[in-house]
Amino acid sequence: MKFLCQQADLSSSLSLVSRAVSGKPSLPILTNIKLVATAGRVQLTGFDLSLGIQTSFGAEVSEAGEIALPAKLLNDIVSRLPSGEITIEQNDSQNGDGIVVTVKSQTGTYQVRGMDATEFPELPEPEDGEIQHLPITALIDGLRGALIACSQDETKPILTGVNFKLEAEKLEFAATDGHRLGVVETFLEAEQGAESTLELTVPARALRELEKMLGGKQAIEKISFSLGEGQAVFAWETAHGQQQLITRTIEGNYPDYRALIPSSFGKQVTIDRKQLVSALERIAVLADQHNNLVKFTISNENQSLDLSVEAQDIGSGRESLTAQVSGDDIEIAFNVRYLLDGLKNINAQDVAINLNGVLEQVVFSPVGGAKTIYLVMPVQIRG
Amino acid sequence: MKFLCQQADLSSSLSLVSRAVSGKPSLPILTNIKLVATAGRVQLTGFDLSLGIQTSFGAEVSEAGEIALPAKLLNDIVSRLPSGEITIEQNDSQNGDGIVVTVKSQTGTYQVRGMDATEFPELPEPEDGEIQHLPITALIDGLRGALIACSQDETKPILTGVNFKLEAEKLEFAATDGHRLGVVETFLEAEQGAESTLELTVPARALRELEKMLGGKQAIEKISFSLGEGQAVFAWETAHGQQQLITRTIEGNYPDYRALIPSSFGKQVTIDRKQLVSALERIAVLADQHNNLVKFTISNENQSLDLSVEAQDIGSGRESLTAQVSGDDIEIAFNVRYLLDGLKNINAQDVAINLNGVLEQVVFSPVGGAKTIYLVMPVQIRG
Incomplete structure (x- = not known):
């Protein structure tokens, strides 16, 4: 194997698949990561048996071939090389050194020990399923709205993922850890639609990587995906070529989260989201010292939402915010961290808070914007 | 105690003394930090029995007084308050709540439990010693050049500090951990001079804080300091008022580091500092995997410095740099981390490397610029 490429291409590809x-x-x-050099292209693959990332870039390949090279070491060296041309060449293995490649740049020459590429496990082969297309903004909204509600508890694996539900032209993202629930409804690219209803659960870890990979790339407009038995594939085009993320799915039936969402609410509060977040962050300083609880006092007469916290032996705090209130007055308490997680991710100027009783589900949703639900269970106020 | 101030003043002062x-x-x-409110001013003090930081800012003080308040909690709340006016008022202690203050901003009210300010230990009283003045750039150069060579080993306390030597109009900073030595010679403000020679050793921790506090403040031109038995005081003026850092010194005699510095050298290499640092950073990727060793191969004939690393079973690397070389060829090895520590801190385009034999002290110094010495002991090359 021998090829010549640009340092920037190799470095960004290595950090992606790593x-x-x-x-x-x-x-x-x-x-290791796997390098495969074919005519005019080099493909890189990283894989941990559950999550796989693949990308490729253009290169002058003078000798096709494949090899596995240590991901961290290669990434650390290549990222520090000066920009410009780099040559990667596999040494003649006849001299008994095993598999070694030479990395050459303007000033330096590095030799790195590799492994036989045939030892590298194959990525799950994408099924010949339907390929759907989703606008990138819809995907990002869906991931953000659901990932915050994923469970960390590995004893219930199904809750550590995000449930995808594909139905006609609609793709719904949902996750719950038993204390809160995030649901985002998105729509496929125009004139598309799934032939059959499909549902599966994708590990949060893979989706967090997907979110990071796509978050900064405003140039990508849409993403294609295929959901199959046991795996999900997300693919997108960049200026350099196609990149894809393949992940195994989590086995099991996802709980019927729709049943948790009340069909009607007796009270509603509409409030500026940023003001509410800032006030909650101050309240959280004291709440974090005690039991994380914040109390909401909602007054119809004053058209106000007061937040308060009591941290015994440390201090107390109160914030008063103006709000549009309909329905009866109520005092209700929440875990302040759950509220901040959800409210920071809602992409709207104003947020609507929908309530019934003091121990019933409360739903936060953006006023205007995506169809997003963030449901939180309140906490009983003692004493 | 009761005063009204700007959130920005209180917040920046709290984070400073914290x-x-x-x-x-x-x-x-x-x-806790100690707050003292007197006519028109509030003074804050943080102190850990070794290091003390004091600052003050203007405020409308309607009731003078003093109190100790939890540093982290108060800082966390105040830094999150909206900008604008804040009132701090000590509650009437007759209601049996103990010592409590109320912090009021536009939207919120917080009560924080405090302690009696008389329990707060007094800072060491600055002696009536000579006060010297040093340009801020000289202080920063001195701190940077010496702090990198301080020891982390608490069993030899004297080596965990920076030695200050004041002699006539000269102030010398030095530190060594036994493997390397940093020495920077600086000069007092014009027309100043110490009456007597003075030498003491200041803990690195206090000086690292001092460096951070002054590093970003280009508006400060000079710093005043007084060195006394058992303590050092650094003070400077800001737009808001005087700030000062007081630290205890470390007892004991500092080793005679001047004796370590060779009086003449048989070989010298002059090289672009940034190129050398970049190449060492790449070499370090492999060196860190093995024994941290980098080998320098210096050739008079080629006017070159080659860096090389061998990390058994992992890989190897070589970088070739052009340099101005005088004296005989030499192969000599170093701990790559020691070199990077020193070279990153040298403030010059080119660096001179002065050498004698393969096991003798090597001195790195800037070409032009401050009188700085970074001395490193080489490592024996085996096999």
Whole structure:
């Protein structure tokens, strides 16, 4: 194998696929990334047996071939090389050194020990399923709105993922950890629609990587995806070529979260989202010292929402905010961290808070904007 | 105690003095900062029994007084308050709540439990010693050049500090951990001079805080300092008033580091500092995997400096740099981390490397610029 490429192309590709390389893998080969050089292109793959990331870039390939190279070491060296041309060449293995490549740049020459690419496990082969297209903004909204509500508890694996539900032209993202629920409804690219209803659950870790990979790339407009038994594939085009993320799905039936969402509410508060977030962040300073609880006092007469916190032996705080209130007055308490997680992710100027009783589900949703629900269970106020 | 001030003044002062508040203090009172309100001014003090930081700002004081308040909690709340006016008022203690203050801003009211200010230990009283003045750039150069060579080893306390030597119009900063030595010679403000020679050693922790506090403040031109038995005081003027850092010194005699510096050298290499640093950073990727060693191969014939690293079973690397070389060829090895520490801190385009034999002290110094020495002991090359 021998090719010549630009440092910037190799470096950005290495850092992308390295996201799928585990720090403590189950097999030594998985600390590596796989390089495959074919006519005019080099493809890189990182894979941790659950999540795989693949990308490719243009290169002058003078000798096709494939090899597995240590991801971190190669990334650390290449990212520090000066910009310009780099040559990567596999040494003649006849001299008994094993598999070694030479990385050459303007001033320096590095030799790095690699492994046989045939030891690198194959990515799950994408099924010949339907390929759907989603606007990138819809995907990002969906991921953000659901990921915040994923459980960290590995004893209930199904809750550590995001549930995808594809139905006609609609794709719904949902996640719950039992205390809160995030649901975002998005729509496929115009004139598309799924032939059959499909539902599966994708690990949060893979989706967090997907969100990071796409978050900064405003140039990408849409993403294609296919959901199949046991796996999901997300793919998108960049200026350099196609990139894709393949992930295994989580087995099991996702709970019927729709049943948790009340069909009607007796009270509603509409309030400026940023003001509410700032006030909650101050309240959280004291709440974090005690039991994380913040009390909402909602007054129809004053058209106000007061937040208060009591941290015994430390201090107390109160914030008064103007709000549009309909329905009866209520005092209701929440875990302040759950509220901040959800409210920071709602993409709207104003937020609507929909309530019934003091121990019933409360739903936060943006006024205007995406169809997003963030449902939180209140906490009983003692004493 | 009652005063009205600007959120920005209180917040920046709190974060400044909080640098001297230890996370795990030996006495509960030391988690607090002390507030003293007098006519038109509020003074804040943080102190961990070794390092003290003091600042003050203008305020409308309607009731003078003093109190100790929890540093982290108060800082966390005040930094999140909206900009504008804040009132701080000590509650009437007759209601049996103990010492409590109320912090009021536009939208919110917070009550924070405090302690009696008389429990707060007094800062060491500055001696009536000579006050010297040093240009801020000289102080920063001195701190940077010496702090990198301080020891982390608490069993030899004297080596965990920076040695200050004041002699006539000269102030010398020095530190060594036994493997390397940093020495910077600076000069007092014009027409100043110390009456007597003075030498003492200041803890690195206090000086690192001083460096951070002054690093971003280009508006400060000079700093005044007084060095006394058992303590050092650094003070400077800001737009808001005087700030000062007081620190205890470390007892003991500092080793005679001047004896370590060779009086003449047989070889010299002059090289672009940034190119050398970049190449060392790449070499360090492999060196860090093995024994941190980098080998310098200096050739008079080629007028070159080659860097090389061998990390067994992992890989190897070589970088070739052009340099001006005088004297015989030499192969000599160093701990790559020691070199990077020193070279990153040298403030010059080119650096001179002065050498004798393969096991003798090597001195790095800027070409032009401050009188700075960074001395490193080489490592024996085996095999």
